[in-house]
Structures are given as C-alpha cells and as structure tokens.
Amino acid sequence: MDMGLGNKVAVITGGSVGIGLAVAEGLAREGAHIALVARDRERLEAAAAKLEADHSVRCLAIAADVATADGVNAIVSQVEEAFGGVDILINNAGTGSNETIMEAPDEKWQFYWDLHVMAAVRLARGLAPLMKKRGGGVIINNASICAVQPLWYEPIYNVTKAALMMFSKTLATELINDNIRVNCVNPGLVLTPDWIKTAKQLTAESGGDWEGYLQSVADEHAPIKRFASPEELAHFFVFLCSDKASYSVGSSYFVDGGMLKTL
Template sequence: MDLKLRGKVAVITGASVGIGLAVADRFAAEGTHLVLAARQRERLETAAQSLAERHGIQAVAVACDIATVEGVTQLVDATTDAFGGADILFNNAGTGSNETIMTAPDDKWQAYWELHVMAAVRLARGLVPLMKQRGGGAILHNASICATQPLGYEPIYNVTKAALMMFSKTLANEVVSDNIRVNTINPGLVLTPDWIKTAKQLSSETGGDWEGYLQQVANEHAPIQRFASPEELADFVVFLCSERASYSVGSTYFVDGGMLRTV
C-alpha cells in the first residue's frame, strides 16, 4: 500500500530511542523527511545520520527539551529553517512516573504536566500555522492505556496522559477545518529500553531473570501474553499519519494486545 508519504516532513519528539526511533525509521522507509527531537544530542545525531544514509532522506537532529518554552521554540524554528514547515507531528516524548498522590510534591506534578501536556499545546501553536500554509497535515499524540485504565503506582502519569488525550480531542475539533487531522494512540505494553531497564532493576535481587519478569507482566496484563515491539506500534502510527487514514479525526486508538478491560 502506497501511503503517499514520500517527500512529506514529519516532526517526531522523543525520537532517539524506543517508539520514537522506530516510528522515525518507518517514516523514513516511506521517503518522509524527518525533524528528530530529543535531549541527548549524541544519540540523536547518530540516529539522524543513520536514518538519512539508509533511506536516502533528509533528517535534522534538534537536541532540545520540549518540556520548556525554549525547547519548543528551538524545535519549531529548526523545522522552519530546514523545510519551511511540517506535514506531520508525532508527539511522543514522555516517561513514566512512580509516586503516591499523598507524597508527590507539586514540582513533580508540574514537571510531568509540562512534558506531557504543555509540550503538546506549545507544539500545536508553533506547527499548526505552518501546516495550514502547506494545505493541512496530521498530528498524532502518544498517550497511554493508562489515560483510561490507570496503574496504581504512577498517578501523575495517569492524570497527565488523560489530559493529553482530551487536549488531542479538543485540538482535533478546532483544526479539522484547516485540513489538519488530530488523533491519539494509547499503547499498552511496548518493549522499550525503559521497560528492559526497569525489569533488570526489579529482578536483580531475585536471580536477574528480567525476561521472565517481563513475561509475568505480559501474562498478567495482556491477553496476547507478550509485549509489542516498537516496530509494531510504528506501523500503526505511520498509517494514521498518512492519507490512507483520511477519515480518522479526533479518535483514540488502543494498540494494547487486549489489555483494555472495557469496550
């Protein structure tokens, strides 16, 4: 299936590893030029160079912190300078949390709010006008199954991802008349480096069987009884951002191996 993405420009946050990097690779394979954002400059630049060489596309690395006004401004300016704008935004940057509501300080709540919600707000303000100039575009927010089915150990993550999902729906209603489609993806268990790191830490005192630990997690939460690969999620992301999903507007898609326990 031709996704008609060749020559388009995609901005991807959290792009140097895991889901973001897998999505970047899938876009590049379709001939899409890339603006890649992450905080770790060396890893990001290495990824951008590799993608450009393997797929024959242009890939611009922008080392920035999108949880800040300055970081978003840097990313929007770099996109404008390199390509004059963008056709696609995959809002992916984010991370889990670990706290209780009773003990989490205000500054931790604020930090996650800036990363998961305000980054999306500011990137929309910066990139939507550029998409309008190009005749439209697509924005996809990477939230989480936790936005509707919370995990008990990360209340801040649950709350901010739920807010991101509602922001996405609201933005969709506002910009659809400009031929800009906005949607949300809510992944379940995806085998990212963060999951592997956590599993190794938690299993270190009980024999170090981190793979067994992850299998237990999958058995408990996902009827499919395994984690998704980042590449599996990336295929879905790229499709949703393509013209082949042209009637998908303001929706939330669960890609979770059956983890969601309701309809």
C-alpha cells in the same frame, strides 16, 4: 502499500530511541524527511545519521527539551528554517512516573504536566500554522492505555496522559477546518528500553531473570501474552499519518494486545 508520504516532513519528539525512533524509521522508509527531537545530543545525532544513510532522506537532529517553552520555540524555528514547513507532528516525548498522590510534591506534578501536556500544546500551537500554509497535516499524540485504565503506582502519569487524550480530542475539532487531522494513540505494553532497564533493576537481586519478569507482566495484563515491539506500534502510526486514514479525526486508538478491559 504506497502510503503517499514521500517528501513529507515529520517532526518526532522523543525520537532517538524506542517508540519515537521506530516511528521515525517507519516514516523514513516511506520517504518522509524527519526532524528528530530529543535531549541526548550524541544519541540523537547517531540516530539521525543512520536514518539518512539507511533511507536516503533528510534527517535534522534537534537537541531540545520539549518540556520548556524555549525548547519548543527552538524546534519550531529550526524546522521552519530547514524545511520551510511541516506536514506531520508526532508528540511522543514522555516517561513513566512512580509516586503516591499523598507524597508527590507539586514540582513533580508540574514536570509531568509540562512534559506530557504543555509540550504537545506548544508544539501544536507553533507548527499547526506551518501545516495550514501547506494545505493541511497530521498531529498524533502518543498517550497510553493508562489514560483510561490507570496503574496504581504512577498516578501523575495516568492523570497527564488522560489530559493529553482530551487535548487531542479538542484540538481535532479546532483544526479540522484547516485540513489538519489530530488523533491519539494509547499503547499498551511496548518493549522499550525503559521497560528492559526497569526489569533488570527489579530482578538484579533475585537472579536477574528480567525476561521472565517481563513475561509475567505480559501474562498478567495482556491477553495476547506478550509485549509489542516498537516497530509493531510504528506501523499503526504510519498508517494514521497517511491519506489512507483520511476519515480518522479526533479519535483515540488502543494498540494494546487486548489489555483494555472496558468497552
């Protein structure tokens, strides 16, 4: 299926690994040019070079911290200078947390608020005008099933992802008259490097069966009894970026293998 994404320009945060990189690969495969954003410059530049070589598209590596206003300003200016505009924004940068509400300091709450919410706010504020000049665009915010079905051990993650979900809904209403479609994706269990790293740490002193541990997590939470691959999730992102999803506005989509337990 031709998704009509050839020569579009996509900005993807948290793009050097995991879900972000898989989305970048999916869009590049469709002929979109990529502005890949992450903090680890070495890994980022390697990923960008591989995308260019594999898919014959332009891929700009932008080493920046999206949790800061200066980092976002650098992204906006570099994208405008390199491409003249943008058509797609994927707010994907983020990470899990581990704390209790009673013990987590204000600084930790603020860090995750800046990373999961303010990064999306600032990037939308900076890039939406460039989309408007090109006649429209697409913004997708990658939240989590934890936005509506929280895990007890990461309350800050749960709260900030819920805020990101509401931000998506309100931004969609504000931007649709500019032909900019905003949606939110709430993934369930996705086999990212972070999950593998955590599983190896948790099983290091009990035999090292990290794969068995991950299977137990899938058995407990997902009726499909497995994790998704980043590529499976990326297929959904690519669809939402395309004109095939032209009536998808202001929605939250759960890609979770049946993990969500409510209607």
